[in-house]
Amino acid sequence: MPGLTRARHGSSFRYRDAKGQWVRDVDEISRIRLLAIPPAYTDVWICPLPNGHLQATGIDARGRKQYRYHAEWRLLKDETKFERLELFGRALPKIRARVARDLREGAREALPGRATVLATLVRLLDVTFLRVGNEEYASSNRSYGLTTLRTRHVDVRGASLKLRFRGKSGVLHEARVDDRKVTRVIRRCQQLPGQELFQYQDSEGELRTVSSTDVNDYLREAAGENFSAKDFRTWHGTVQALELTRLACSSDSVGESAGPRFSAKEILTTVAKQLGNTPAVCKKAYIHPAVLALGAKLAADSGAMTEIWKELTAATASVRRLHSAEARLLTFLRRHRLDARRAQKAVAANSRRLRAAAK
Incomplete structure (x- = not known):
């Protein structure tokens, strides 16, 4: 797709559209600047559409092509990436x-x-x-x-x-x-x-x-599936995060007056150290967000702990070539998928009822 290009103008940049005209629209210029394309990039291409999934490309100082994606597209890709985790565990x-x-x-x-x-x-x-x-x-x-x-x-x-x-x-x-x-x-x-x-x-x-x-x-x-070496790091990072959550929420770690000692920051720091990443990268790329959400939920409702861990532990003995912690994660991921599916169906049913009532 023909896109916008940029040209240096003093200490900043100006932008041309596909017809060679300077871009003067304030909102369009603001959108481009929010992409934060590094000044050192050359051969920069910028998507003319604000909702395009690929917003910009450029060549970095080492000659490698780099990409800037739309924020909503990144969220969708991240969700899809973690959906693979249950399949990998199986x-x-x-x-x-x-x-x-x-x-x-x-x-x-x-x-x-x-x-x-x-x-x-x-x-x-x-x-x-x-x-x-x-x-x-x-x-x-x-x-x-x-x-x-x-x-x-x-x-x-x-x-x-x-x-x-x-x-x-x-x-x-x-x-x-x-x-x-x-x-x-x-x-x-x-x-x-x-x-x-x-x-x-x-x-x-x-x-x-x-x-x-x-x-x-x-x-x-x-x-027999399209997995890669990176899936191992995502799998083991999430396994560790779930186990650390389980230990933080166990009866031994809960005082009489206090709730579970769950700390997402501590869990991210521990897993990041194991993987050789920063906690921020670990959270974004290597730990299923539902695991951190579970910890936050249990920290607020310690009464739910026993039921959840009992369900996750029930299937651990039946999965060959998986450790107990891995079997717990596989059960959790299946449970999360089914809960998400039920929630989607409920939303769809409610939408149909509202449309019917509007008629």
């Missing part, structure tokens, strides 16, 4: 079974094969909550994730290993993993030539590295 046992099988079969290989290396990476995603990594960031920023780790980033001792590296935004990540199968694969990877840790030998004997795309393809194949 698929997780299937993913873990595939990983276990590939690690078991890989134990017979002299050198790690592709499936073995990818299974190892997915196991690490699942137990460390670390980012999957991106080669562009590794090359330009020297910031790493799992797929871009170098051999120097891991220390293997016996059946344990320790990861230590700088990740996104320069955050230092440290993780210890006690997993004999994973340690065996990584020890063999370390013996291969080159700095990259995760490599495999193809059918022609050539060494190949793996990328985040390879990991996501593996996940899609294992789950």
